[in-house]
Amino acid sequence: MDIDLKQFQQAFFEESLELLDGVEQTLLKFDDSSELDMESINQLFRGMHSIKGGSATFGFSGIAEFTHTAETYLDLVRNNERTLVKESVNTLLQSVDWLRQTIATLQAEAEPDYSSCLPVKEEYNVFINQGEPKKEVSIPLKKEAPATQESDEIDLDSLFDSMVDERDGQVNSFKNNFDIFFKPHQKIFYSGNDPGRILKELETLGEMSIDLLESSIPDFKNYEIDSCNLAWKILLKTNFEKDDILKKAFDWVLDECDLTIENISCKKETPPPEPQVEAKTPAPKKSEPKKNSPTPKDPSAGSKEANSIRVSTEKLDVLINMVGELIITQSMLGRFENTIDSKSTLNLKEGLTRLDQNCRELQECVMRLRMLPVSTVFNRFPRMIRELSAKIDKKIQLKIIGENTEMDKTMLEKLSDPLVHLVRNSVDHGLEAEHIRKQNGKNPQGTVTLSAYHEGGSIIVEITDDGAGLNKKNITKKAVEKGLISENEVLTDEQIYKLIFQPGFSTAAQVTEVSGRGVGMDVVRKNIESLNGSIEIKSEMGVGTTIRVQLPLTLAILDGQLITVGHEKFIMPLISLKEIISIKSQNIYSVTESNQMYHLREHYIPIIRLYELFGITPKKTELENSFLNIVEVGGKLYGLVADDLLTQQQVVIKSLDHNYRRVDGVSGATILGDGTVALILDVSSLVRNAVLKVAATITSSFH
């Protein structure tokens, strides 16, 4: 039977990565003022031990060897023979990195460089070998006990002699001939061992003849049903050696039987019975921990697995798709509700209402399947801050709030990189150097706060620092330099802050290793917008900055306003829509023929005719009574013209990209109640295209 273990490899990789996350989290709790409790140390040990076991089983000896070294060190720590120090914690953290990297390489089916772990291994050896010499662990010795043959047994010698005679007459094709005396201790059954099994095993090793030594059986009165009172004499012809016999048949019971094995194949004379082989049970280890920590066990260290099951994301996506279909079908039925008019169909109406409710609930539940707590992403930050803090020599404290807030898995993954960038920015540019903070009477230790919470139908993620705040003057100066705004322009604070999202914008005087290249914020905003989210900045000089990212709960569902442009239907995402108004021609101002503005309260809003952008024949070109959908892009307001407004509804977002490609101005498609397809507008790209078009036709700046 050839069982292929490869199918379990992926599970092993995932499991190991999870264990490494747990190990890292625990290690980060260690700092100069607080040591780790025994349970945490055990968790570290078990993590390395588990990875060692699995990697050995699946044939990754490079990993097995490395984790063995880590485990050896951790074993000493958990036995109080070594203490964790900052340096060894760093070594352990580096080990986590190396293991993660190596596993990622293996997952990609490439060959890792196992030798790259040698420097770290060396560090372990230093920790292992230094300090007090290793305590003498009691190594069991094979004690040479005097031969003890039961004297009240049958005379073995005579029995033996007769067998020798028998033997002489046979053609002996086996190398060895063993005379085995086997008497299990009385309590042998209590360990679950079975002498019968052992005898059967012996039988497989060669040719065997066996005799039960009856004198060991007590009389009936004294008979205990669960005690073993039998002994056997076995003659075994075999090609195996004595050690093989011991290992194969008797390995598990050496400590609970009387056993002699004599090789009698040399017929010279009865060799003295071999000394009894007994394994010494070592003295029980002293294992009271130094500190008996009463702290409750870290729940993340426990087995989360007991209540969960791994499901592939493909399966989830199929399920979510099916639920989406269900909703569409249900809404199709719902459309007929109004055409039914009779008392007997009251039940039908009621049924449809209930169906609607059920569908929504089902949808919500299914959506939640894909939700993960943001802690999965937030958890990389303590480590990052620790390293940044060391690199740039600023004291930084990281606060995390709302780490259990849940977000769609894909969104979370896509949010990860932008978040890293934003935190890096806060640390690098937001927080001032220690001496400046002291000068200004601030706590020399800067604080960065990451928080996540639900608000309405969205998720809000905020990055706050108590640093220097954004310098409006510098930003406007830079923007003028780059030609983004004119010198005399008057902007609100928010508009000024939004300037930093322009490509290539960075007011950092120096480009540091950490940030400052100016490629970041633009990409961050793009990433957030690609998630149908928005990003805002609030800042106060000398006090600090807060960056607020708003994201929809899920990527799959959208609240939208159905609009018509000509004969085509489109969905305008509500999250982008600020207001819809019915157009009155007297409020239209024409700057040029193709460039019109709408006067609404104190704003002048550029009018964008969607039918022009899309090349659709509109129902009419006169704007009176058409609808202006007012949206905000890049801090400015724009109005998109639609012929008609239809319903507001929740739609399931379908990918256009998968079978076709990305279309400019369109973020996806959806299937309406009547089965037809409606395109979902990508407001920001639409506006940008329109702006470019107009900018190309006129020379003055447009805003």
Place this chain on the structure above:
Amino acid sequence: MALILAVDDSSSMRQMVSFTLKKSGFEVISACDGLEALSWAKTNKADLVISDVNMPNMDGFSLVKELRLLHPYKFTPILMLTTESSQEKKMQGKSAGATGWIVKPFDPEQLINTVKKVLEARLGI
């Protein structure tokens, strides 16, 4: 059909052991630590227990001790899965009441052969 209780905190290990044994016709139930295993064992009877040593919540040795206190498990074969071939660990297992051990890494063949030998003698399979 013989029922085997497999206990290991590593899910890839559990999967592998379960798969291997099921292929040989055994029924397998898995637990992720000693606590879960013990809880199941209190109301269910396995013909054989295979358990890892290092596990959270309740380690292998403690599990063996606890199992031996349960009447149906007094004589049940319990095998420890250990990565350590040290005599010390083996003896620790024995003194806790284990029947024997299987040293990791093992290949599936080894596992099946050992399990068969142990169960054969008892159930005549």
Place this chain on the structure above:
Amino acid sequence: MEYEKNNAIKNIPNQLLTFIIGGEEFGVDILSVVEIRGWEEPTAIPASPAHVKGVINLRGVIIPIIDLRQKFRMTDFNYSSTTVIVVLQMATPEGKRINGVVVDAISDVYNINLNNFSDTPDMGNIHGKEFIAGLINFQVEDETKMVILLDVEQLMKKSETVLDKSELTPETQGE
């Protein structure tokens, strides 16, 4: 632009589904056919090439509809009662890609094997050559049939969906 295409067809299918486009018989490997649907008006996509009519809903998945008659610059086509959409699929590294092609009518299913396969003659210079994998001649009863084999992979290539400047004024293009 000279478009060189290798004579040899890489994989000659075992079974062909053939259909009529502009009077010519075209075919695809039957394994790439998902289903055949009646014609339905697709939702137009802005700024798409003329041969991409739009998208439709195929049981919850949005797929583009390509009118090959337009791609092959055939004149005089319409949407009649026999006009159907052949839904094709293709495996890609990113997953299955599904497109629909508009055809005038479905023709037949043929088995191609060593017995009836003749050859793959050289194509002349035809429009839309890039969508054509080659020509197949094979025997059906006593006749030699010639079918134009579509290159499904090329059809579904993303670059084909981008507006080609030469398409802007189809009337002025000619061969």
